[in-house]
Amino acid sequence: MPSDGPISPRNKLANLLANYRRYADALIIMPAELILIEAKIVATPGIVSTLELYGKLLPLTPELSEYRARRVRMMLLWAVNDATLATIARQHGIEVEVYTPDWVVQDLSARYGQHLRTTSPSWTPPGAAN
Secondary structure, eight states: OOOSSOOOTTOHHHHHGGGGOOOOSEEEEOSSEEEEEEEEEEOOTTHHHHHHHHHHHGGGOGGGGGGTTSEEEEEEEEEEOOHHHHHHHHHTTOEEEEOOOHHHHHHHHHHHGGGOOTTOOSOOOTTOOO
16 A cells, blocks of 8 residues: 555654554556555545545555556545545546445435435435435
């Protein structure tokens, strides 16, 4: 996963902070490319810049040095589509995938179904009362 670069044994503070190295949710290593994925159930505004940061850190990650020459594709995966963030992500060259498994719909409906607003965003859990 992308990191803040090499951790030098001579740098005690860096070693102590190694547990705080940044990382993406998934990295798929393909023969000709790397697919860097950040996933959320509901997207947050900072997700685009977060994934861009991970993309910049990827070549600095010592554990991935053998893959530096490969093309990097960045992808956001979320369960609840956010058209505005999807547009911004695509403007930054980031792919967007929406995957909404049944368990997410059930969970969101159980948590928030009784609190649906009449002026709610475009997404409403299937089967939720209006």
